[in-house]
Amino acid sequence: MNYERVDKELAKYTAGERIEISEEESKRLKKMIDKRVLVIMILTYFIQALDKGTMSFTSIMGIREDLNLLDSNKFPWLTTCIYIAVLFVEYPTNWIIQRVPIAKYLSLNIILWGIVLALHSTATNFTTLVVCRTFLGIFEAVCQPAFLIMSSLWYKREEQAQTVTYWYVMNGAQQIVGGLLAYAFSLLGNDRSVKSYQAIFITYGSISVVWGIFVLWWLPDSPMRAKCFSEEDKKLMVERVRSNQTGLQNKKFRPEQVKEALMDPQLYCYMLIQICTTLPTSGLGAFANIIVKGLHFTTLQTQLLAMVLGAYIVIVLLTSTWIVKKTGQNLLVMGAFVIPSFAGTIVLMTVVNTNTATQAGLLFSYYVVLSFWAAQTLAMSMLSRNIGGQTKKSVVVAANFAAWAAGNAIGPQVFLSYDAPRYFIAFATHMGCYVLLVIVIVFLRFWLKRCNAKKDALAAAGVGAAADDSYTHAFDDLTDRENPNFRYVY
Secondary structure, eight states: OOTTTSOHHHHTTOOSSOOOOOHHHHHHHHHHHIIIIIHHHHHHHHHHHHHHTHHHHHTTTTHHHHTTOSSTTHHHHHHHHHHHHHHHHHHHHHHHHTTSOHHHHHHHHHHHHHHHHHHGGGOOSHHHHHHHHHHHHHHHTTHHHHHHHHHHHHSOHHHHHHHHHHHHTHHHHHHHHHHHHHHHHHTTOSSSSSOHHHHHHHHHHHHHHHHHHHHHHHOOSSGGGOTTSOHHHHHHHHHHTGGGOSOSOOOOOOHHHHHHHHHOHHHHHHHHHHHHHHHHHHHHHHTHHHHHHTTTOOHHHHHHHHHHHHHHHHHHHHHHHHHHHHHOOHHHHHHHTTHHHHHHHHHHHHOOOOSHHHHHHHHHHHHHHGGGHHHHHHHHHHHHHHOOSHHHHHHHHHHHHHHHHHHHHHGGGGSOGGGTTTOHHHHHHHHHHHHHHHHHHHHHHHHHHHHHHHHHHHHHTTOGGGGOTTOTTTTSOOOTTTOTTOOOOO
16 A cells, blocks of 8 residues: 555554455444444435425425416526525535535534525515525535445445435435325415415424434544444444445545546546436426426325325336346446336327326326436446546536536426426427437446456456455555556446
8 A cells, every 4th residue: 555645544444455354244334334324314315305395395385376486487496596506516515525524514514404494484585585595505515425425435336326326216205205295284274374385394494403413413424433333343344445446535635636537538428417317307306296287186186196206216216226236237227217218208298188098198107207317326326436536536526416406407497487388398308318318328338348448458468456356555545547456337
């Protein structure tokens, strides 16, 4: 190991040579990590998704009428402003995450976004609601980049696809629970001092504040700072992720890694995947209940049908991850799950809602469209596994979530009020995204396969560093290109 490149805090918990950890010991350590880290990521993401999704559920509970959001295209901006805020704070947030205790920073932001969400109940017009939504985006921006860093800190490479999927699947879970809770809140009506949609904001905001305080107490910042584990277990947890070869922690800024990140086609592929998936999901998420209600369902029926959509999303994400685990084919699985989205979108654009049968068919097609969401989750897990070097990773993660925010910001804007209720322009835009997504997937697979072939050729030629089973330089803060022993997953 090159101790001049290894983080000083990390160096105290790692040996110069690889320590073999038995499968039984690895499972024991993983269970301890799951209890402290994975549970927090899953529940935090669920709460964040639930908080962010409140606008979709409340959109048919009277808030648009009370706050004069029906005219023009005001309503889409209540989602867009969140992601514009994320776009501006994404790089500063990633810079901070790399340099401060991550658990404490995460908990602070959870508490702050809970307070902001509760303040949504005091909004009296479009302007005040936009201000609240913007601050919500600023504080929620920490969530996903922090979780990607935490996944690489605590989990082995082969575990990260499942880990990312477990917390990302909460997008579907919030639809199920959110739909049920929205149905319950809808029963309160709006003929009392606290209206049904205000009650949702106050309740969810209060829960987030309490949860943020719990995260501050329960979640460790890193394996090296985890006071809840013994010193021996901390050493083993560090050693356990040596084989990732993506580094573990390093606060030194390396400008050469910034240059490499900007010249790596991976960065632009991951950005395009995010744009091509978030543009449809954000629009479909913001307008989910409006679209379903436009199929001639009642308000209460629409709230309950959101639960079915959530269940479908959960099934898609878990199934795609299970197939990847069985086959090892990330990009081929991503491409396969885009196919149903093409079919569902074509049905929504061509079939007219004339009777109960077509109503059911259109609803099912709307559910099927969300199949492409598997590509977004798997791409995030590939990023955490394929990018080495802490500075390079911070740049790629920041760029990835900048694209994620841009796609989310644009998504609701393609749902134009004069195009309701079928939104042909929006669905045509989505079709273009799916086509581009398939092209990017094909190119990325070609590129990563080519890079691995070059490194395999070095190993075959007798270059020992390209076939180092001891992973000697795993913690040297080398990038994936600099480390000849690194192999990409695709």
